[in-house]
Amino acid sequence: MFNTHYTDVAIIGGGPAGLAAALAARRAGAEHVTVLERNHELGGILQQCIHNGFGLHRFKEELTGPEYAYRFIPQVEADPNIHVYLNTMVLSLSPEKEMTAVHPVHGLISLKAKSVILAMGCRERTRGALSIPGTRPAGVYTAGTAQRFVNMDGFMPGKRVVILGSGDIGLIMARRFTMEGAKVEAVVEIMPYPAGLARNIAQCLEDFDIPLYLSATVTKIHGKDRVEGVTVSQVDNGWCPIPGTERYIPCDTLLLSVGLIPENELSQEAEVSLDPRTGGPIVDENRETLISGIFACGNVLHVHDLVDYVSDEAEIAGEAAARYALKQTADGVLNATNGKVDKFAIKPGDGVRYVLPQRVTKGAEVDLYLRVSQPMDAITLSLSGLTLARKRQVRPSEMLKIRLKAQHWESLLEAGNAEGRELCLAAEPR
């Protein structure tokens, strides 16, 4: 048997989202905040992202990943009422906000919180999810795993590299491998446009003359014990390889940078409903999930391209989770204004891949985060017919932010185009 510990706000994950959420929850008045982190240190994925470019929006500086993390870690460690459990893996979470976790000293522990913040981040999509034909030799890595090997553990996974997928981690690793003396033969992207930020195409590929093959994919992996090469083929609009376009590229390593998947096993166990478009929980403007008192932020909610926005989102969740915890009485029953507020659904329309939050309280001034479904030169963003903003040079890889203001609500409600408590956000080319 084991004892149950009690806390006000429990945060699962001590990466950028968990760190900012913990500090925000304390600022908002939560007495005890508990951070559960499975790694041996705080900081999450930032610790292996040693390149610069983090924090431009938030700190007006170009920080490396670890430096960005250190804008938060000392404050978390200095606060005696933020309890950090390292090397601690949360095994289960219930809708009643009870967790079991494994701790290296205390063994199996049980924790009950008034509110919970999901901040578990995401995982990389692996070869198994892609069904690439060929043999199964050593030398196939996800880009993030290779990043950890090279930047933290001191191992070079290979000398001659092909990268499948043009996500930012893959682009960053193309540069990193080159700087460490490996030859990056090519980056291969199935879409007709790159998945990563334009600046990373410029500073990671063009700076080193690394070719980028668009509308192409790896159609075979060669080699018995170790990767010896890959076959790359052009694809048609339906992603089908075009016969006759095959080219063989000798290499000893294939890196996969083919997308990130929010890590929501615990969320699902707690009966939190997910949005199939984001892969993360459905939330309102407070980042509260459909399970009252369970909040989510960071890459577990939707995959971000900028950590600055993760911190902003985590502060919203941290503050709201603190407010929720403070409203609770000792016996765990809510004593005020829970539940019965007027929510509107925000749905993605034409040209929009997803929009978050998916639910918004009537009249609330909120920032809407969205991704478009394909690159467009110039767009008008409209909510159920009402123009909100115009943007230029938009791409799915760059998350957009627009403010839904009080006057927008007035127009929407007056014009009667908010019927059925559902609003539709569309991106029309102009």
Add this chain to the structure above:
Amino acid sequence: MAIDTQIGQELKRKMTCIVCPTGCQLEVEKNADGKLSIIGFQCRRGEVYAENEITDPRRVLTTTVKIRNASLPLLPVRTTEAIPKELLAKAMEILAQVEVTAPVRTGDVIVTNLLDTGIDVIASRDMKRTEDVA
């Protein structure tokens, strides 16, 4: 793609600004009188970037050096400012020879005056000594 087209004395180059995630598409034209005309930037930093990219292209170098007595074998480091692009490879060779000992604090100088640039290489994270780690 950085595309150069040289027509007589005139130079035209397309480039992506790398100053921030917006990634503005810039066009720089060097007129016959040697003056640069730059279009496509959305902020002043983009204009400066394009100018530097023609006259003195620079990059911040981020890499690792070996570290002893720490929980990890590598310490991430970076140059305090961008260094000339053509020095990147040489800088990597120098940093491959560097080995430090924990403890190290963020911002500690690891290499002073890298390749006579007047620019230092600093630690970009704290690294405790292994025996200090509980």
